Amino acid sequence: MPTGSSENLIIGFDSNEDAAVYRITDETALVQTADYITPMTDDPYLFGQLAAANALSDIYAMGAKPITAINLCNFPGEGIPNEIFSEILNGGASKVLESGAVTVGGHTIKDDELKYGLSVSGIVHPDKVVRNSSIEIGDxxxxxxxxxxxxxxxxxxxxxxxxxxxxxxxxxxxxxxxxxxxxxxxxxxxxxxxxxxxxxxxxxxxxxxxxxxxxxxxxxxxxxxxxxxxxxxxxxxxxxxxxxxxxxxxxxxxxxxxxxxxxxxxxxxxxxxxxxxxxxxxxxxxxxxxxxxxxxxxxxxxxxxxxxxxxxxxxxxx
Missing domain, CATH: 3.90.650.10 (PurM-like C-terminal domain)
Incomplete structure (x- = not known):
């Protein structure tokens, strides 16, 4: 799959890292990730919290600070009350707020199986990105x-x-x-x-x-x-x-x-x-x-x- 290239791309598609990292300035890099899940609990608010915490984790693993989040919603068109969807989104929003980031939008499509997650962006100094591969003997x-x-x-x-x-x-x-x-x-x-x-x-x-x-x-x-x-x-x-x-x-x-x-x-x-x-x-x-x-x-x-x-x-x- 062609992915393009850029001298500012620090971490991209060709690695096993947890998120992509793109240099904006000499002091700031953008960290981007997306993740969503199916329910593990019958509590919609708790499910929303879990999905958001899960999506935010990639940002934290890179040593970055989350700044914005976008809801990704695959919701059935019928059979589930709208109140359930609201509770899921409220649960997710609570964790985004706790992280210090802001929810800036979202996208919803109809799906037979309920899924929810977020696309999250964060920031980090380009020289302070924590990779998953930089282990050393004796660690x-x-x-x-x-x-x-x-x-x-x-x-x-x-x-x-x-x-x-x-x-x-x-x-x-x-x-x-x-x-x-x-x-x-x-x-x-x-x-x-x-x-x-x-x-x-x-x-x-x-x-x-x-x-x-x-x-x-x-x-x-x-x-x-x-x-x-x-x-x-x-x-x-x-x-x-x-x-x-x-x-x-x-x-x-x-x-x-x-x-x-x-x-x-x-x-x-x-x-x-x-x-x-x-x-x-x-x-x-x-x-x-x-x-x-x-x-x-x-x-x-x-x-x-x-x-x-x-x-x-x-x-x-x-």
């Missing part, structure tokens, strides 16, 4: 939110799990990654990405794939939502997890001690998941302490960047 890897919304959603959908467990996870994930991003910048992290649809290992693979480096991940150090492990043990893995696992066959190795339940949770798709932060070891404890005392109490060191090994990512259980 600690920190995850700021728990994992497991995909299996919880599937468990609820199949009638095997009470919805309250999913609701609790959604309530956690509507928390913006704003504070985590600010702290990541404060402690001068080397790299960052946000955890969404490709699961933890999928996004870690994006971080390591353009480097001649490896990672070691401890499955037992990863934070998981309550009931996520039990639900995974019962086999309620989303279809997207299977696709991700298949795509990682040549990149990821699991130690024999890592159970299947944990393996599947590590590729579990997330919606508005946490930030994965790669930071030099000497600054790790200070960052982790502030994350935990702020709005990321579950934040944890989940692994490290290592010298090149026989596989890009080695998952252990210890």
């Amino acid at each position: 600690s890897l920190i995850l700021s939110k728990p994992v497991g919304t995909g299996v919880l959603f599937n468990g609820v959908k199949k009638g095997a799990l009470e919805s309250k467990w999913l609701d609790r996870a959604v309530q956690r994930n509507v928390v913006l990654n704003k504070k985590a991003s600010e702290l990541m910048l404060k402690y001068d992290a080397n790299a960052c990405t946000d955890l969404t649809g490709f699961g933890l290992l999928g996004h870690l693979n994006e971080m390591v794939s353009s480097n001649d480096l490896s990672m070691e991940i401890n499955a037992l150090s990863v934070p998981y939502f309550e009931k996520a492990i039990e639900t995974s043990e019962q086999g309620y893995k989303p279809g997207m997890s299977k696709d991700t696992m298949r795509s990682l066959e040549k990149s990821v190795s699991f130690d024999s001690t890592v159970s299947e339940a944990y393996q599947w949770l590590l590729v579990d798709p997330q919606t508005s998941g946490g930030l994965i932060i790669s930071i030099p070891e000497e600054r790790t404890d200070d960052l982790l302490k502030e994350l935990k005392s702020d709005d990321s109490p579950e934040a944890a060191i989940i692994g490290k960047v290592t010298e090149p090994g026989h596989t890009a990512i080695m998952v252990v259980s210890k």
Whole structure:
């Protein structure tokens, strides 16, 4: 697909980064992204909040500040009261306001399946863009939110799990990654990405794939939502997890001690998941302490960047 070129394009279509970055001046670059999702909850306001938080996360992962948002709405033409649509938009608007950005418009089309999200623009200094690929040997890897919304959603959908467990996870994930991003910048992290649809290992693979480096991940150090492990043990893995696992066959190795339940949770798709932060070891404890005392109490060191090994990512259980 022809994409065009520009000397001002810092990050474009040909990379695995979380958003595009375009230089406006020597001091300012525009960061652009778009994302939208289907409902994970029956609460329309909460769904709107989740969709907005999810779309804003790409901006935060790049170390940028969101400034404007445009609603993207795929709404059924009949069968759903207009009040539901209003609640979705109000939920989204609440998170945009919380981020400090402004909602400047939107576009709606008719669709049999309800979907909602946003196109978000942000700003960052061109020399201070945080990429997902700039990891360094010895870096600690920190995850700021728990994992497991995909299996919880599937468990609820199949009638095997009470919805309250999913609701609790959604309530956690509507928390913006704003504070985590600010702290990541404060402690001068080397790299960052946000955890969404490709699961933890999928996004870690994006971080390591353009480097001649490896990672070691401890499955037992990863934070998981309550009931996520039990639900995974019962086999309620989303279809997207299977696709991700298949795509990682040549990149990821699991130690024999890592159970299947944990393996599947590590590729579990997330919606508005946490930030994965790669930071030099000497600054790790200070960052982790502030994350935990702020709005990321579950934040944890989940692994490290290592010298090149026989596989890009080695998952252990210890």
